[in-house]
Amino acid sequence: MAKKKKKTSSKTRRTKEKIKAKKIDFAPKEEAKRELKISAIEEGTVIDHIPTDATFKVVEILDLENQKGIVSIATNLSSKKIGKKAIIKVGGKSLSQEEVNKIAIVAPDATVNIIKNYNVKEKIKVKTPDVIDNVVKCSNPVCITNNEQIATKFYVVKKDPLKIKCHYCERSMGKEGIEII
Numbered sequence: 001m002a003k004k005k006k007k008t009s010s011k012t013r014r015t016k017e018k019i020k021a022k023k024i025d026f027a028p029k030e031e032a033k034r035e036l037k038i039s040a041i042e043e044g045t046v047i048d049h050i051p052t053d054a055t056f057k058v059v060e061i062l063d064l065e066n067q068k069g070i071v072s073i074a075t076n077l078s079s080k081k082i083g084k085k086a087i088i089k090v091g092g093k094s095l096s097q098e099e100v101n102k103i104a105i106v107a108p109d110a111t112v113n114i115i116k117n118y119n120v121k122e123k124i125k126v127k128t129p130d131v132i133d134n135v136v137k138c139s140n141p142v143c144i145t146n147n148e149q150i151a152t153k154f155y156v157v158k159k160d161p162l163k164i165k166c167h168y169c170e171r172s173m174g175k176e177g178i179e180i181i
């Protein structure tokens, strides 16, 4: 009787081992796929709901080229809210209010998530400012801001779609003409 019992248990163990081995073989692949999509960060900032055409403008605003920590950029993801979107994750970086305001100009629907210990600690909805100081370049070549050392200043005439007006030359610009300084 005891012998029989022993046999059964070793058989069970073998079956278990088989399942376990299969699982190990499978799991990293799935994980790797998810990792490729966008990796989780322990500490830092995740900017979500960026319109795809503003992806690299946000990269420029945050100077991610010179960022030392992990930076993940995923674009052309499907979004129920805005159709196609981009997500940018920046490890070890918290955004300044100035950076958040700049993001609002190119990505008015963006959400900024502050990450601590892999969890969202705070969610900030960006807000387009009424006045944009020294962020956008004036598209008018004869504007004083393009010829003298004067910081640019724009008034937001309309938020969506964005329309701004230069304080100095009164040139109106839409979303397309916006060049970040």
Ligand SMILES: [Zn+2]
Binding pocket: 138, 139, 140, 143, 144, 145, 166, 167, 168, 169, 170, 171
């Ligand atoms: Zn101007």
